[in-house]
Each structure stands twice: as C-alpha cells, then as structure tokens.
Amino acid sequence: MMIGAHATTYPLSSGVPDIAGVGRAGDLIAPEVFAVPAPLKGLFPHGGVAAGSVVACEGPAAWALAAAMVAPAVDAGAWMLVIDVAASHACAVEPESLREAGVALERVVRVVYDPSAGAHLADLLIAGLDGFGVVLLVDPGSLPGPAERRLRRRLADRGALVVVVRPYVLGRPTPRGASTDALVATEVIGAEGIGTGWGKLSHRRVRAASSGRRMHGVRHVEICLPIDDVSVDHAPLKQ
Amino acid sequence: MTSPSHRLLTLWFPDWPAECLRDDGSALVVFHRDRVVAATAPARAAGVSVGQRRRVATARCPEAATPARDRDHEHQRFAAVLDALCDLVPGVDIVDAGHVVLDIKGPAGYFGGENAVIDHLCNRILPGVVPAGVSSPAVGVGSTMVTSAVAALRSHRCGHPVIEPIADPQWRVMVELAELIATGDVDADAADVLARVGVRTLGDVATIGVSAMSDRFGAMGARLHRLAVGDDHRRPVVTVPSEAPAVCRWFDPPVAETTPVVFMARDVVDELLSSPALHGRVCTGVLIEFGTEHAEISRRQWSHADGFPVTALVDRVRWQLDAWVRRPGAITAPIDRLSLTVTDTAADAGAVQRLWGGRGTADDDAQRTVARLSSLLGPDKVLVAEWCGGRLTGERYAWVPATAALHADPERDCERVTPTDGVWAGAVVRPAPNTVPIAPIPVDVCDADGATVVVGGRGDLSAPPATVRLAGREHSVTCWAGPWPVTERWWEPRRRRLARVQVVFDDGTAHLLAVERRRWSLMGSYI
Numbered sequence: 165m166m167i168g169a170h171a172t173t174y175p176l177s178s179g180v181p182d183i184a185g186v187g188r189a190g191d192l193i194a195p196e197v198f199a200v201p202a203p204l205k206g207l208f209p210h211g212g213v214a215a216g217s218v219v220a221c222e223g224p225a226a227w228a229l230a231a232a233m234v235a236p237a238v239d240a241g242a243w244m245l246v247i248d249v250a251a252s253h254a255c256a257v258e259p260e261s262l263r264e265a266g267v268a269l270e271r272v273v274r275v276v277y278d279p280s281a282g283a284h285l286a287d288l289l290i291a292g293l294d295g296f297g298v299v300l301l302v303d304p305g306s307l308p309g310p311a312e313r314r315l316r317r318r319l320a321d322r323g324a325l326v327v328v329v330r331p332y333v334l335g336r337p338t339p340r341g342a343s344t345d346a347l348v349a350t351e352v353i354g355a356e357g358i359g360t361g362w363g364k365l366s367h368r369r370v371r372a373a374s375s376g377r378r379m380h381g382v383r384h385v386e387i388c389l390p391i392d393d394v395s396v397d398h399a400p401l402k403q
Numbered sequence: 404m405t406s407p408s409h410r411l412l413t414l415w416f417p418d419w420p421a422e423c424l425r426d427d428g429s430a431l432v433v434f435h436r437d438r439v440v441a442a443t444a445p446a447r448a449a450g451v452s453v454g455q456r457r458r459v460a461t462a463r464c465p466e467a468a469t470p471a472r473d474r475d476h477e478h479q480r481f482a483a484v485l486d487a488l489c490d491l492v493p494g495v496d497i498v499d500a501g502h503v504v505l506d507i508k509g510p511a512g513y514f515g516g517e518n519a520v521i522d523h524l525c526n527r528i529l530p531g532v533v534p535a536g537v538s539s540p541a542v543g544v545g546s547t548m549v550t551s552a553v554a555a556l557r558s559h560r561c562g563h564p565v566i567e568p569i570a571d572p573q574w575r576v577m578v579e580l581a582e583l584i585a586t587g588d589v590d591a592d593a594a595d596v597l598a599r600v601g602v603r604t605l606g607d608v609a610t611i612g613v614s615a616m617s618d619r620f621g622a623m624g625a626r627l628h629r630l631a632v633g634d635d636h637r638r639p640v641v642t643v644p645s646e647a648p649a650v651c652r653w654f655d656p657p658v659a660e661t662t663p664v665v666f667m668a669r670d671v672v673d674e675l676l677s678s679p680a681l682h683g684r685v686c687t688g689v690l691i692e693f694g695t696e697h698a699e700i701s702r703r704q705w706s707h708a709d710g711f712p713v714t715a716l717v718d719r720v721r722w723q724l725d726a727w728v729r730r731p732g733a734i735t736a737p738i739d740r741l742s743l744t745v746t747d748t749a750a751d752a753g754a755v756q757r758l759w760g761g762r763g764t765a766d767d768d769a770q771r772t773v774a775r776l777s778s779l780l781g782p783d784k785v786l787v788a789e790w791c792g793g794r795l796t797g798e799r800y801a802w803v804p805a806t807a808a809l810h811a812d813p814e815r816d817c818e819r820v821t822p823t824d825g826v827w828a829g830a831v832v833r834p835a836p837n838t839v840p841i842a843p844i845p846v847d848v849c850d851a852d853g854a855t856v857v858v859g860g861r862g863d864l865s866a867p868p869a870t871v872r873l874a875g876r877e878h879s880v881t882c883w884a885g886p887w888p889v890t891e892r893w894w895e896p897r898r899r900r901l902a903r904v905q906v907v908f909d910d911g912t913a914h915l916l917a918v919e920r921r922r923w924s925l926m927g928s929y930i
Contacts, residue, residue: 224911227837227930243769258927259788259800260835263820270816273773273805274786283779291779295772297765332912332930352911358882361867365834365884365905365913365929390834 198237198298198325201266203387204229207348207374214345214378215323220303222330223350225370227257228265228389230327233348234298235266237325242297246274247288249302257300264390286311289326290318303328306343346376356388409638410517410569411548412507413555414488414524415541416533417453418442419501420472423480426536430467432460437792437823440472444538456823457792465895474807475722475782477501482726483532485703491528494639496688497705497719504551504706506639507544517544521564543567546575547635552586553578575633576606587708589627593620605631626749639704640746643690648680649744657696657737661724664693664738666778668720672713673771675743685710688747691723694740701727701734704746714806716743717774718782766813773805782806789819794830794889796915796927797839829889831903836915836927844925846916847872848904858902858918862888871906871916873925882907886918 197212205211213219213233221230238244244267246257256274263269273296277288285304292299293315307315319326328344350372357366367388375382416422420433421441430445439460442451449464461469477500485503488495494506510520521542529540542564543554554565567574580594580603602608608616609631616624629635643649650671658664676686687710693701705711705719720741727733777785786802787809793799800820810816848856850866857865868880885904892898901919903926908914913929 224930231837241765243765245772255838255840255928256802258797258835258837258839259802259820260796261837264834269788269800269820270813271769272788273769273776273809274788274802275776275780276784276786277780278784281780288776288779291775292772294775295768295770355882355907355911355913358884358905358907358913360882361864361884363884364831365882365907367834368911368913368929370911 196323198234199240200233200236201391203385203391204233204372206385207372207383208346209378209380209383213325215325216320217345218319218326218328218343219346219348220328220330220344221348221350222332224332224352225350225368225372225389226329226332228261228368229348229350229370229372230300230329231262231265231267232387232389232391234300234325234327237298238267238271241271243271243273243295244298244300245292245296246272247285247292247299247301248274248276249279249285249304261390266391284311286315289315293318293322293324293326297322297324299324299326301326301328303330312343344376346374346379348372348374353386409506409546410508410511411545411551411638412505412517412520412524413541413543413545413551414503414505415543415552415555415559416501416537417541417559418444418447418538419481420474420477421446422537423477423500423534424470424473425468426534428536430464432464432467432469433472434460434469434791435472437790442467443536461892465892471801471803472807474500474718475725478722479725479729480534482729484529485726486730487528487532488524489703491524495704496639497703498707504548504639517566518564525564547630547633548637549583549586549588549630549635550575550578552588553582556582556585572633576604576609576631578605579603580605580608583627583630588630589623593623593627637688637706637747640688640690643744643746647744647746648675648678649742650675650678651740651742654737654739654741657739659737661721661728662778664724664741665717665721666775668741669713669717669771669774669778671741671743672716672720672774675745676711676713676716678745681745681748684748686716686745686747687711687749688745689716689719690744690746691720692740692742692744693724693727693738694742695734696736696739699734699736706747708749710749712810713770714774714777714809717778718806721782770809773809777804777806787819790822792823792827794827794891796831796836799830829887831887831905831915834929836929838930839927840925844874846923846925848906848916848918848923855921855923857921858886858888862886862902864904868904868906871908871914873914878908878910880906881909 196215197210198215199212234244248256259269262272277285286307289299350370352368353371354369355365356369357363369386370389371384371386373382373384418441421431421443425431430449431443432439432446432451433441434457437457439451439453439455446464446467451460451464481500488503488505492505492507492510496504498504507517507520511517514520514523541555541559543551543558545551545554545567550567554567558565580589580597583589584591584594608627613625613628616628652667652671687708688704688706689711690704701723703723707715773785782804785805787805788800789803789808791799791801808819848868849870850856851869856868864886868883871878871880883904883906886902888902890898890900899919901917904916906914906916915926917924917926
C-alpha cells in the first residue's frame with residue numbers, strides 16, 4: 165500500500181508479516197507504520213504507529229512515552245519538529261531527556277509558536293509537515309473544521325506522524341483536545357531507584373493503555389520509562 | 404593560474420563577534436559550541452584565546468560576561484564598515500561579519516601603492532565607521548585569497564600590515580599548514596597527518612604531486628595542492644560573466660516590507676542551488692542584488708568556503724536587506740527585484756549520499772522547511788539544541804536559532820549536540836526531566852507539620868518533605884531523594900549556591916526541585 169510517496173526518505177515498516185488475529189477485512193492490507201521500541205509494540209495493532217496518523221499521549225508519563233514512541237523514527241533518519249505553544253504552558257521540552265529517550269537530537273527542531281503573532285497553528289503544522297516526518301506538540305485543542313481537513317490531507321500525503329501531548333494536572337480531568345486516531349493513556353505504578361530520603365530516581369514503571377479508531381479495542385502494556393534499549397524488534401507480532 | 408595583476412587585501416577584525424557587542428571595555432567572551440570564538444582585549448589579557456573550551460576560558464577570566472552569539476547583530480554593526488569599503492573599492496567579498504577581502508589593484512594605482520591604500524583605509528576610512536571599542540583590524544595583502552588570508556593572520560600576530568611581495572613564489576611556499584588551519588583552508592586532522600610525515604609547508608605539498616594528494620586526502624588534498632602551486636582563482640568579482648548561473652525574481656507589485664522579500668528569497672535560493680547549471684558543484688560565492696522602482700541598487704558579494712547551504716544563503720539575503728533598509732536615505736521606493744548570481748563554485752565533496760548515514764532527501768526537505776519557518780515566524784523562533792555543558796538541568800543544552808546553527812553536513816550537526824566534556828561533577832544526570840520551566844516556578848515544600856523544609860549549611864534537610872504546593876495545588880510526597888548541593892562560580896560575586904531534591908508525588912509524577920536562598924522552585928518535571 166503506497167502511503168506517503170514523499171515520505172520514503174525515512175524507513176517505514178510495511179505492516180507486519182503475521183496479521184493473523186487482527187481479524188478485520190480492512191486490515192488484510194497492513195498499513196505503513198513507524199516502528200516503535202520493542203516494549204511499546206503491543207500497544208499498536210500492527211506493531212507500530214500507522215503513518216499519516218495523529219496519536220495523543222496523556223497522563224503522568226505522557227512526555228516520556230511520546231519521546232520513546234518517536235525515537236526509532238528519528239533515529240532512522242526522520243526529522244522531528246517540536247512545537248511549543250508559548251501561551252498554553254510554561255514549560256519547554258528538555259533536549260537532554262529526548263537524547264536519553266533515544267531521539268537523534270541533531271534532527272530535532274523546536275518552534276516557539278505565539279498565537280498572538282498572527283500565523284495560524286494549522287498553517288504552521290502544514291508547513292512543518294513538508295519537511296518533517298514527526299511533529300510533537302502540546303495538544304492545541306480542536307482545530308477549525310477546514311483547517312483540520314487540510315491538515316489531515318497533508319498528513320496522509322506525507323505519511324508523517326503527529327504526536328500530541330495532553331497537559332496533565334493532578335485531580336483535573338484531561339480536557340478534550342484535538343481529534344486523534346489513537347490515544348495512549350499512561351498511569352504510573354511505581355518509581356524505581358528512589359526511596360524516602362535515599363537513592364535517585366532511575367525509572368518509573370508505567371502502565372500504558374491504547375485505544376481509538378482502528379485500534380481494535382484497548383491494549384495494555386507495562387513498561388519502564390525511560391526505556392533503556394530503544395532498539396526496534398522486527399519479529400512478527402504475536403496477537 | 405591567477406593573474407599576478409590581482410592583489411587581494413584581507414581586512415579582518417578577529418574579535419568582531421565580541422567587540423561589537425559592547426564598547427565599555429569590559430571583559431567579554433563569545434562561545435560557539437562551547438569553544439571560544441572571540442574575546443575582548445581584557446579577556447584576552449587574562450589568558451582567553453580562540454578555540455579554548457568554555458570551562459578553561461571561564462576559569463581564566465571569571466569576571467567575563469558570556470552573552471550568546473548574535474550573528475544578526477554582528478552583521479548589523481558591520482554594515483557601516485561595508486558601505487564605506489564598497490564606496491572605496493568596487494570588488495568586496497564578504498566572508499563574514501568582520502572579515503572581507505578587497506581587490507586593491509585599481510585603488511593601489513590611484514593612491515600610489517598598496518601601502519598608501521592601507522594607510523588611507525586604516526587612518527581615514529575605518530576610524531569613522533568602526534564602532535568604539537573595536538580594536539584595529541589585521542590587514543594582509545597577497546596575490547591569492549589564501550596568501551592574503553595568511554598575511555592577515557600574521558598581521559594579527561605582529562600588529563602591523565603584512566604584504567606578500569609581488570612575484571615572489573618563495574613567500575607562498577613557506578606558508579605553514581598550521582597557518583592554513585586558522586584560515587580554514589585545511590582541517591586539523593589532515594594537517595596533523597601531513598606534519599607527521601614531514602609535510603609542513605605549502606612548498607612541501609607542491610613537491611608531493613596532485614595525484615598522491617588526491618588519493619590520500621580526496622577533494623581536500625587536491626584543493627591543497629592547487630593552493631600550493633598558486634592555482635587559486637578565487638577573488639572578488641567586479642563584472643559577473645553573463646553565463647554565470649543566476650536567478651532573478653521581479654516583484655509585481657513591488658513590496659515595501661522586508662518579510663515577503665525574505666520569504667521569496669527562500670524560493671530563489673532553492674532554485675539557484677538546485678540549478679543544473681551548477682553541474683553538481685556547490686556554490687561558494689554569490690552576488691546578491693536588490694533593486695527598487697527608483698533604480699536604487701544594493702549589491703554585495705558573499706563567499707562561504709564550504710559551500711552555501713540554503714539557510715546560510717537566506718541569512719545573507721536577510722542581512723544584506725536589513726542593512727540596506729536601515730541605511731538612511733538608501734532606499735526611497737518599494738523593492739521590485741531580487742537576483743542571485745553564482746560567482747564561484749567548488750567540487751561538492753560533502754553532499755554525496757553515503758551508504759550508511761550521510762545527507763539524504765529528508766535532510767534537504769528539513770533544511771528547506773526550516774528556512775521557510777524562519778521566514779514565517781522569525782529566525783529567533785525556530786531553534787535547534789546545542790550542547791553547552793553545565794551542572795544544572797536546563798543549562799546543559801541551549802536552544803539556538805536554527806538558521807545559524809543548522810548545517811547541511813550531518814556530522815557537524817552531530818558534533819553540535821554531542822556532549823564534549825563528559826559529566827560535570829555535581830550534576831544530577833539520567834534521567835533528565837522531560838520538561839523544564841521557561842520562567843522560574845516557585846513551590847512550597849513543607850514537612851508533616853506544615854513547616855517549610857530548609858536545607859542546612861551541611862547540606863541536610865530540616866525534615867523530610869511531606870507536601871509540595873505547586874501551581875496552587877497541594878501534592879503528597881511519596882518518595883524523595885537528596886539534597887544534592889552545588890555551588891556555581893564560587894570564585895566570583897555572581898556565585899550561586901543551591902541544593903536539589905527529587906520528589907515523587909502520589910500521582911506518579913516526579914519533579915526536580917531546587918532551593919536557593921531558602922526559596923524553593925521547580926527545576927524540571929518527569930512527566
């Protein structure tokens with residue numbers, strides 16, 4: 165299946181060899197996917213994130229999971245655009261954490277977007293998709309219908325991946341944000357290396373659950389973040 | 404062979420990036436990728452020199468200010484010098500802000516010799532246009548670009564102009580390869596290999612032969628051999644050959660703002676650099692020309708030894724345009740024309756796609772998109788990470804403008820982000836927080852009794868932290884570690900003494916907190 169004729173400059177896996185168990189007629193042709201680290205493979209029906217899709221991450225480990233998810237694609241040669249919306253949050257992505265997650269930092273470009281400056285976020289995203297295979301941004305909320313349709317068309321043309329991170333505040337429900345193809349919710353179930361007055365945080369044990377359109381139900385995995393080995397497992401997915 | 408009738412004068416302000424920032428005579432050091440690129444006289448007197456690591460430089464001159472490099476500002480301040488030089492000499496080649504090459508054959512005849520030109524330049528022209536606080540330039544004259552640059556380098560060392568004698572090939576063959584490292588004509592590794600086999604001067608290189616140099620060092624070796632035998636055709640152009648690759652764009656209607664011109668420039672640059680007329684070579688010299696409805700013209704020649712990437716050439720267009728529109732009375736009508744003409748090319752040694760790694764179409768697409776985003780949002784809004792080093796989270800990497808720091812060469816981009824000096828003592832490393840606050844976010848850290856937790860002089864906590872009030876909400880602490888005290892710049896008045904503590908909240912989020920002068924703040928979040 166030819167998705168993203170322009171996107172072949174970075175490697176995409178052509179689905180999975182073994183699609184038994186997926187069980188739906190529409191999946192007989194496996195989509196092009198962005199490979200993900202082996203521990204995250206179980207979150208996605210084809211062993212990776214479908215090219216041309218929008219994936220949202222939410223919960224107390226959303227940034228760490230998003231960084232781990234995009235690392236193999238950037239490591240394989242795709243460029244990543246990180247969009248910081250200046251007005252919506254007061255934090256910036258720390259480059260060192262991206263590097264630790266396995267992201268090739270030399271192919272990361274950060275844009276500071278100021279909504280009051282005039283340019284529309286959708287235009288910025290569409291311009292960014294011309295040259296970047298992966299776009300990572302804080303959830304901007306829902307986009308106007310025509311802008312979202314243009315964005316979707318460009319995303320499908322380019323076969324790129326957009327990852328939105330939903331802001332997390334303890335005790336507050338996550339606001340409904342941009343329309344996405346998949347949602348990965350995170351829950352921290354433990355911290356490793358740190359106690360009460362001793363040690364140092366080394367990892368967090370996280371339970372991640374994916375759901376959404378074409379995800380065929382809810383899938384769960386338990387992982388340690390940051391992932392020490394971000395290598396991609398090319399073995400067939402066991403369903 | 405270069406015609407002996409050409410005489411090139413290199414005018415070089417070695418510390419322009421630092422000296423153009425301030426004129427108060429204070430110590431100031433400018434770094435690029437953690438290495439010194441320029442320093443003011445007080446800093447140099449304290450032992451700071453170009454190429455030093457940041458740690459060494461700050462130890463030698465702790466009182467020096469270390470502002471971020473601002474290439475836009477450098478070119479803005481240099482514009483007046485350029486205007487004055489272009490009024491004097493028709494052929495001026497701009498290598499960088501503070502570094503130009505002039506063809507002075509004509510002016511030498513008019514003023515009565517090369518010494519007279521130098522005297523006129525240094526004593527009459529420059530004093531009126533060089534900003535206060537900038538030291539005297541190095542001036543070198545040679546028959547080729549490389550000998551002229553070496554003469555300027557020697558002038559910087561000895562403090563007076565250096566002139567290569569006319570028709571004296573001995574001067575050229577005695578040029579040392581170590582000097583060519585400083586002028587950028589040979590890389591340090593190749594010069595080191597050559598020195599170890601006894602090849603130390605251009606004369607030695609000339610005796611080896613071009614085929615041997617090409618076999619061992621590739622395009623760089625062949626180029627070095629050409630320099631050794633005097634086959635250096637680079638020079639400022641006065642008349643551009645009609646067959647030179649060029650792209651001209653007319654604005655209809657003419658535009659009165661600079662932003663659309665810069666935006667259009669990206670397309671023009673793309674078209675020029677992908678032109679089949681370049682025959683797979685890289686553009687190392689370009690003539691940028693703007694015109695207005697009133698026939699006012701801005702014309703500048705720029706050169707780049709490694710070949711212009713798209714972003715670098717768009718930057719040159721922007722710098723030239725900014726300088727032109729800021730010059731009082733220079734422009735009285737909207738701009739109706741932009742043209743770019745290739746004046747010099749070189750073998751494209753670095754753009755060949757390699758089997759593993761190397762530059763691919765994804766890199767080219769990204770470069771073009773970065774140029775476009777920079778035009779849309781402004782160059783200060785499109786950033787890439789650059790390693791700086793340090794102990795504190797958020798300081799180890801800096802976000803710098805992509806137009807200045809992004810290269811067409813993947814290896815150089817890797818160097819930009821690769822830690823060069825290992826882990827600093829006292830740093831809290833791995834895992835790094837995922838996000839860091841843009842502005843300090845104060846927090847309250849309290850013990851089980853509700854009292855604020857303090858860190859004592861011995862680096863111990865008054866009580867275990869039980870709750871943290873962050874962004875108006877109170878969180879229970881389930882795990883914590885630290886404190887890890889650190890003293891930054893203990894040797895000077897601006898010293899900082901702080902302690903860091905990791906806390907894990909009951910929701911699973913973890914945070915790195917810092918306490919300084921008994922005030923707690925958020926340093927980063929693991930989310």
